[in-house]
Amino acid sequence: MIQVALYSVTPVMEPQETRAAFERLTSGTKRVLLVGSCVWFREALAYPINRDPGLFVVQQAGSLEGLREDAVDHDVILTDLDPLLHREPDIVSRLSDCSFRAPLLALTGSPDLGVLLDALEGGADMLLSKSASVAEIISSVKLLASTGATRTRRGRS
């Protein structure tokens, strides 16, 4: 009987994709910073973003810890709000407090109006339901990234 190991080392990005990504990085492609503690969603979401010729995920992080000092230059932040809210309830305002000045798009499945208002008051520039399609997420990221503005966040009052 042949047994197959379940775990294997599988490259997420093929060599030709790595080269294409590098070329896009040097040609004005908008750089996306992905923040979210749901690893599989974050990793899978990076895939269609990287396939878009106008976008590239420059960095992924599961939380703000460690990102504060190590964040690379980026044009837009895309964050998966819900799992982070469990671990870091003040995630959005903490993003605001950091040196992250790029526009921020928060994905959420929360129907709680308080959560949504907190996110907006904390500095999220756009909220998008997780019921959105990938195409809608990507077009929203591109829209925010195209503003090109580094913004001063409102912060909590």
Add this chain to the structure above:
Amino acid sequence: MRQQREQNVLGSVRVLVAMEPQSYREVIGYAIQGLRPNIAVSVADPRMLAAEVARLGPEMVIYSSPGEPPAGITTWLEVPENPALPATLYQEGRRSELPEFDLPILLAVLDNAHLGTHQVA
């Protein structure tokens, strides 16, 4: 992405992604389609699970709610929306938990299902 994406890849394992919310199933569908082009992946609203299983006859289903795998499904992967909970894999009657579930593990499960299908064939 269309609500239901299908590839007719002769002889490949058929995977149905039926997760909530829509963005979850679509990103998984995109990633599988791009990283494992030899796998025929379909994406569907979980409320259509029974109908899509009957129509497509997938060997593997990726689902987001707790439940027992329907008859005829060789590999059933349950990925809860809450990342603090482990993913659960039912494969040929055996149940195992995947507490550190991520994209490489998903691809390994897919490869395993694909290999298993070809061994049976």
